[in-house]
Amino acid sequence: xxxxxxxxxxxxxxxxxxxxxxxxxxxxxxxxxxxxxxxxxxxxxxxxxxxxxxxxxxxxxxxxxxxxxxxxxxxxxxxxxxxxxxxxxxxxxxxxxxxxxxxxxxxxxxxxxxxxxxxxxxxxxxxxxxxxxxxxxxxxxxxxxxxxxxxxxxxxxxxxxxxxxxxxxxxxxxxxxxxxxxxxxxxxxxxxxxxxxxxxxxxxxxxxxxxxxxxxxxxxxxxxxxxxxxxxxxxxxxxxxxxxxxxxxxxxxxxxxxxxxxxxxxxxxxxxxxxxxxxxxxxxxxxxxxxxxxxxxxxxxxxxxxxxxxxxxxxxxxxxxxxxxxxxxxxxxxxxxxxxxxxxxxxxxxxxxxxxxxxxxxxxxxxxxxxxxxxxxxxxxxxxxxxxxxxxxxxxxxxxxxxxxxxxxxxxxxxxxxxxxxxx
Amino acid sequence: xxxxxxxxxxxxxxxxxxxxxxxxxxxxxxxxxxxxxxxxxxxxxxxxxxxxxxxxxxxxxxxxxxxxxxxxxxxxxxxxxxxxxxxxxxxxxxxxxxxxxxxxxxxxxxxxxxxxxxxxxxxxxxxxxxxxxxxxxxxxxxxxxxxxxxxxxxxxxxxxxxxxxxxxxxxxxxxxxxxxxxxxxxxxxxxxxxxxxxxxxxxxxxxxxxxxxxxxxxxxxxxxxxxxxxxxxxxxxxxxxxxxxxxxxxxxxxxxxxxxxxxxxxxxxxxxxxxxxxxxxxxxxxxxxxxxxxxxxxxxxxxxxxxxxxxxxxxxxxxxxxxxxxxxxxxxxxxxxxxxxxxxxxxxxxxxxxxxxxxxxxxxxxxxxxxxxxxxxxxxxxxxxxxxxxxxxxxxxxxxxxxxxxxxxxxxxxxxxxxxxxxx
Numbered sequence: 097x098x099x100x101x102x103x104x105x106x107x108x109x110x111x112x113x114x115x116x117x118x119x120x121x122x123x124x125x126x127x128x129x130x131x132x133x134x135x136x137x138x139x140x141x142x143x144x145x146x147x148x149x150x151x152x153x154x155x156x157x158x159x160x161x162x163x164x165x166x167x168x169x170x171x172x173x174x175x176x177x178x179x180x181x182x183x184x185x186x187x188x189x190x191x192x193x194x195x196x197x198x199x200x201x202x203x204x205x206x207x208x209x210x211x212x213x214x215x216x217x218x219x220x221x222x223x224x225x226x227x228x229x230x231x232x233x234x235x236x237x238x239x240x241x242x243x244x245x246x247x248x249x250x251x252x253x254x255x256x257x258x259x260x261x262x263x264x265x266x267x268x269x270x271x272x273x274x275x276x277x278x279x280x281x282x283x284x285x286x287x288x289x290x291x292x293x294x295x296x297x298x299x300x301x302x303x304x305x306x307x308x309x310x311x312x313x314x315x316x317x318x319x320x321x322x323x324x325x326x327x328x329x330x331x332x333x334x335x336x337x338x339x340x341x342x343x344x345x346x347x348x349x350x351x352x353x354x355x356x357x358x359x360x361x362x363x364x365x366x367x368x369x370x371x372x373x374x375x376x377x378x379x380x381x382x383x384x385x386x387x388x389x390x391x392x393x394x395x396x397x398x399x400x401x402x403x404x405x406x407x408x409x410x411x412x413x414x415x416x417x418x419x420x421x422x423x424x425x426x427x428x429x430x431x432x433x434x435x436x437x438x439x440x441x442x443x444x445x446x447x448x449x450x451x452x453x454x455x456x457x458x459x460x461x462x463x464x465x466x467x468x469x470x471x472x473x474x475x476x477x478x479x480x481x482x483x484x485x486x487x488x489x490x491x492x493x494x495x496x497x498x499x500x501x502x503x504x505x506x507x508x509x510x511x512x513x514x515x516x517x518x519x520x
Numbered sequence: 521x522x523x524x525x526x527x528x529x530x531x532x533x534x535x536x537x538x539x540x541x542x543x544x545x546x547x548x549x550x551x552x553x554x555x556x557x558x559x560x561x562x563x564x565x566x567x568x569x570x571x572x573x574x575x576x577x578x579x580x581x582x583x584x585x586x587x588x589x590x591x592x593x594x595x596x597x598x599x600x601x602x603x604x605x606x607x608x609x610x611x612x613x614x615x616x617x618x619x620x621x622x623x624x625x626x627x628x629x630x631x632x633x634x635x636x637x638x639x640x641x642x643x644x645x646x647x648x649x650x651x652x653x654x655x656x657x658x659x660x661x662x663x664x665x666x667x668x669x670x671x672x673x674x675x676x677x678x679x680x681x682x683x684x685x686x687x688x689x690x691x692x693x694x695x696x697x698x699x700x701x702x703x704x705x706x707x708x709x710x711x712x713x714x715x716x717x718x719x720x721x722x723x724x725x726x727x728x729x730x731x732x733x734x735x736x737x738x739x740x741x742x743x744x745x746x747x748x749x750x751x752x753x754x755x756x757x758x759x760x761x762x763x764x765x766x767x768x769x770x771x772x773x774x775x776x777x778x779x780x781x782x783x784x785x786x787x788x789x790x791x792x793x794x795x796x797x798x799x800x801x802x803x804x805x806x807x808x809x810x811x812x813x814x815x816x817x818x819x820x821x822x823x824x825x826x827x828x829x830x831x832x833x834x835x836x837x838x839x840x841x842x843x844x845x846x847x848x849x850x851x852x853x854x855x856x857x858x859x860x861x862x863x864x865x866x867x868x869x870x871x872x873x874x875x876x877x878x879x880x881x882x883x884x885x886x887x888x889x890x891x892x893x894x895x896x897x898x899x900x901x902x903x904x905x906x907x908x909x910x911x912x913x914x915x916x917x918x919x920x921x922x923x924x925x926x927x928x929x930x931x932x933x934x935x936x937x938x939x940x941x942x943x944x
Contacts, residue, residue, distance in 0.1 A: 284584035
């Protein structure tokens with residue numbers, strides 16, 4: 097680390113921040129990457145940890161390990177408290193403050209309960225490994241409890257899972273809970289019939305997966321229903337308590353509620369002054385991803401609110417995050433070398449979502465695929481982008497195993513019930 | 521499950537209880553297996569989870585999955601509160617009580633602090649996945665903290681790990697922490713030199729691994745010292761606080777203390793009346809593993825205190841646990857069929873311990889091996905006994921990867937610091 101080189105501080109080790117740091121490998125800068133976790137998390141597969149298909153360590157890789165050979169990067173495991181543009185510094189919870197010459201903000205979004213923060217305790221979101229492990233614990237414990245009570249006096253034991261939010265996460269999570277109950281756990285309980293578990297997916301909008309083609313929304317709905325998921329559309333949730341969820345005139349008695357309905361910016365990116373934000377707290381950026389009147393601060397990843405020069409809205413997906421991170425790093429290099437900065441052009445790699453085993457949908461530049469072929473595409477793409485060859489082999493092995501045996505191996509209940517807050 | 525068949529209740533899904541349940545597959549009985557966890561844990565590899573080499577799910581397998589095709593077994597996830605021989609019933613925390621015709625007690629041992637229970641919070645033991653994950657968190661966080669403070673005013677950052685107990689667990693844990701600091705993490709920190717971490721192994725007895733040949737104890741000591749572990753023999757620990765450990769005249773300032781020094785029976789097996797116990801709470805059993813004056817209660821696994829008919833003391837190791845479990849099940853079958861019960865004969869499969877990569881010791885019927893060949897033996901034996909082909913493939917893959925790359929992939933910090941008690 098050379099103190100005389102321009103200092104680039106990258107906040108966040110997700111897809112965006114990590115891409116920025118890597119892109120600066122050969123630049124004449126010193127880089128500090130800050131993340132409150134010690135690992136990069138492959139979020140697109142997080143739902144498989146929640147449903148017991150993969151273990152936490154298979155979709156995470158230590159940031160230090162990923163960047164160990166890139167000697168111009170220092171990794172700091174700390175939490176960002178605030179950003180002070182005037183003094184060009186970032187304050188961290190433990191380490192104090194960090195001066196920067198260039199700042200790349202890739203802090204992502206956190207779960208939003210649309211102002212109802214009290215719902216969080218009853219309906220965990222799915223953004224971190226801790227949350228995924230907690231959701232796994234709640235799902236598996238529900239079946240264990242049902243087996244204990246089934247056959248006693250009160251013998252109408254029922255399990256009811258409710259997933260709120262019909263985006264990709266909600267679809268994937270409800271689909272995999274359905275597979276767990278209908279297939280994986282079918283023969284493992286002697287008294288309770290695991291296949292009787294009810295699974296509901298609740299969506300406020302009139303269709304599932306609104307970013308996809310309408311035909312695909314219908315396909316998804318049909319396939320989920322075949323798998324045993326009851327889908328409620330046009331059903332905004334109005335109340336969640338420790339033992340119920342209410343939408344429209346319906347109240348479901350359950351404490352198995354999982355939240356995949358909304359995202360918003362966290363506290364740290366909100367300390368950035370002099371910027372305009374959208375309703376979720378995303379920051380309106382210039383065409384080159386800098387913020388207005390400050391060419392030293394870049395916003396990358398899910399925090400970006402931008403319609404690019406090709407009139408495309410940059411979406412909150414992993415490919416967009418990687419592209420914005422890389423672009424920001426390139427513009428920093430340009431600035432240092434006295435070259436002009438370029439506008440960001442989003443290359444749309446299409447959209448994919450998986451509904452269950454052998455069922456997925458994929459859209460790319462007008463080409464729309466669903467079913468088995470889309471599922472194979474989904475597998476390949478997710479493996480290619482999973483960081484680390486070791487993790488790739490491990491995930492392939494697990495998927496093959498699950499495919500042929502219907503055994504999901506990571507169905508281990510660890511951790512005591514969470515006492516702290518689930519979402520930071 | 522047939523209510524008219526004799527009911528065998530097996531307490532504990534460890535090596536002993538699981539072997540007993542499996543051995544009863546073809547017997548004309550109905551079996552209930554009770555464990556407070558949902559998984560069988562392969563304890564011999566637990567230290568590799570603690571040091572980030574394997575993930576928790578790789579060494580655990582859901583009990584229901586293992587026994588799913590054995591239709592005469594019902595699995596209950598519950599905690600044993602007490603055993604009432606008079607009424608032939610076991611009381612469980614959640615489910616109430618279970619009547620038995622035959623009882624197999626394989627509840628194992630828990631960590632013992634020799635009466636100093638306050639030490640537990642400062643020096644976690646290594647008996648469960650939760651504890652292993654907590655130890656991993658403490659180890660990895662120590663390096664992260666050191667990287668944060670290193671280079672500030674106070675620049676003599678030091679990390680000091682203390683492992684108490686020179687049996688196999690203590691040797692394996694201190695050895696793998698040494699490898700972590702000397703090899704795996706060597707190039708991952710920019711300011712803190714990870715190889716400077718001090719690792720101490722403290723043993724009250726005059727030598728390490730007292731069940732092994734003296735020559736092997738010396739070999740282990742030498743190899744550990746080569747790897748950078750400072751070994752203190754004849755050093756009973758007299759005090760542990762939140763920031764220090766004291767042995768003899770030495771006090772080490774550290775909060776990184778791990779306990780592998782002692783084991784004792786938990787509360788539930790202590791509720792069994794009319795038996796004699798040794799100091800650790802192990803139960804003195806008859807030659808056939810029943811308890812005195814009660815041929816319906818068998819003790820199996822680590823709880824057994826017995827010198828068998830070949831004058832061998834049955835040790836607290838996995839092969840002995842499996843053999844006692846199987847033997848108890850066979851005698852129950854004999855009793856039901858009106859055949860006489862047989863005395864238990866321990867078949868000594870020898871002892872093994874691993875010190876580090878490519879170093880291990882093995883002893884079998886007078887044959888004593890150390891070094892690389894012993895290490896290969898250790899690998900093969902541990903893989904053979906690991907439950908589940910999926911886990912075997914996964915562990916082999918991880919070991920190969922670690923062997924060739926020195927990358928230990930499971931170095932992920934999850935979980936908030938434990939608020940509850942670590943050892944139950």
